Amino acid sequence: MTTDRARPSLPAGQQPGGPLTALAPMQDVTDLAFMGVIAHYGAPDYFFTEFFRVHAQSKPEKHILRSIDENTTGRPVFAQLIGEDLGHLARTAEELLRHNVAGIDLNLGCPAPKVYKKNVGGGLLREPAKVGEILACLRAIVPGLFTVKMRIGFDDTANFDRLLDLVNEHRVDLLSVHGRTVKEMYRSEVHYDWIAHAVARARCPVLANGNVLSAPRAAAVLAETRAAGVMIGRHAIRNPWIFRQCREQFAGQPVTRLTLADARDYIERLYRATQPPGLAERYHVNKMKKYLNFVGQSVDPTGAFLHAMRRAETEAGLFAICDRHLMADGAAEREFAPEPYPGVIARPNCETPAEADGCSLETVTA
Numbered sequence: 001m002t003t004d005r006a007r008p009s010l011p012a013g014q015q016p017g018g019p020l021t022a023l024a025p026m027q028d029v030t031d032l033a034f035m036g037v038i039a040h041y042g043a044p045d046y047f048f049t050e051f052f053r054v055h056a057q058s059k060p061e062k063h064i065l066r067s068i069d070e071n072t073t074g075r076p077v078f079a080q081l082i083g084e085d086l087g088h089l090a091r092t093a094e095e096l097l098r099h100n101v102a103g104i105d106l107n108l109g110c111p112a113p114k115v116y117k118k119n120v121g122g123g124l125l126r127e128p129a130k131v132g133e134i135l136a137c138l139r140a141i142v143p144g145l146f147t148v149k150m151r152i153g154f155d156d157t158a159n160f161d162r163l164l165d166l167v168n169e170h171r172v173d174l175l176s177v178h179g180r181t182v183k184e185m186y187r188s189e190v191h192y193d194w195i196a197h198a199v200a201r202a203r204c205p206v207l208a209n210g211n212v213l214s215a216p217r218a219a220a221v222l223a224e225t226r227a228a229g230v231m232i233g234r235h236a237i238r239n240p241w242i243f244r245q246c247r248e249q250f251a252g253q254p255v256t257r258l259t260l261a262d263a264r265d266y267i268e269r270l271y272r273a274t275q276p277p278g279l280a281e282r283y284h285v286n287k288m289k290k291y292l293n294f295v296g297q298s299v300d301p302t303g304a305f306l307h308a309m310r311r312a313e314t315e316a317g318l319f320a321i322c323d324r325h326l327m328a329d330g331a332a333e334r335e336f337a338p339e340p341y342p343g344v345i346a347r348p349n350c351e352t353p354a355e356a357d358g359c360s361l362e363t364v365t366a
């Protein structure tokens, strides 16, 4: 049964009346530094933290808390939880509500086998009754916005309607739907028809997620699904201007065209922002390569930049490669492609392997 309790309203987007945009939560990516870099090029309407792990001994991870407490982007941040124990979920949500969060978000989608085998994240989609208990528990203690991010099922969509009905019953305020099953991981086609189905059945606004590659694609996904907005993950790592470009597209304005010089500026900013004090240069260069796997998909159609940057060992070496591929011989003015070049794959043989215990740049590419 639903009640007549008034729903808390969602924070206003930056484009009055326009579709919403959100940066998808990404473990090891959407930290304080990354959110700051994204906001520099054009903030999304909403941020989501990477997931706080909830279990008997858990305390909200300090580095994730920083993305809330020290956030200067001016945009709302939803705190995401992953777990299944009602008491510990409630305790963690209460702790997080003492911070400046826009709301509490529940992860019902993580497909890493080590995660779903513990019956958390995407694993819970096999057990709608358990999902119902968790939603009831969190709804009871979250006075403000309570949101859910889910996939369309575990192996198939057999439970989807039941799950959507639970979302309605427990008065979830915003639902983000990644249009793949857990078993489809990250590379299959995205089932926008199932996102459209969620939009039709859910009483709350829905954000459409999965392969929103560019501003024109965002508009097409919204037209197809009738969703209230889009949530974008990997393609914001590749192209941090994407939220600003979406707003331009939605307003019917020309979409900003980017050059390889713009991409060079982004790489430098990302390098400086994400460099932790005291980390050996070699490690940071290796971490940068994980972001650059995505950026490189828009640099050249042959993957030459990707190939070269993977060999960098030092900061100077990495930036020399950037200068050669992005700035020299007229490259600076060349277009930074709005969508990945076909066939230029971030890491061709990589999908979340069985031993991974979450979603990280080590294991998830595009």
Ligand SMILES: Cc1cc2nc3c(=O)[nH]c(=O)nc-3n(C[C@H](O)[C@H](O)[C@H](O)COP(=O)(O)O)c2cc1C
Residues within 6 Å of the ligand: 024, 025, 026, 027, 028, 029, 049, 050, 051, 080, 107, 108, 109, 110, 149, 178, 209, 210, 211, 212, 231, 232, 233, 234, 235, 359, 360, 361, 364, 365
């Ligand atoms: C590196 C990486 C880490 C992720 N971590 C999370 C996470 O912590 N919580 C979550 O709900 N989804 C996580 N996801 C899934 C994304 O939020 C998103 O649903 C998925 O990447 C599909 O959207 P995209 O095609 O725009 O990337 C992660 C994805 C990637 C690539």
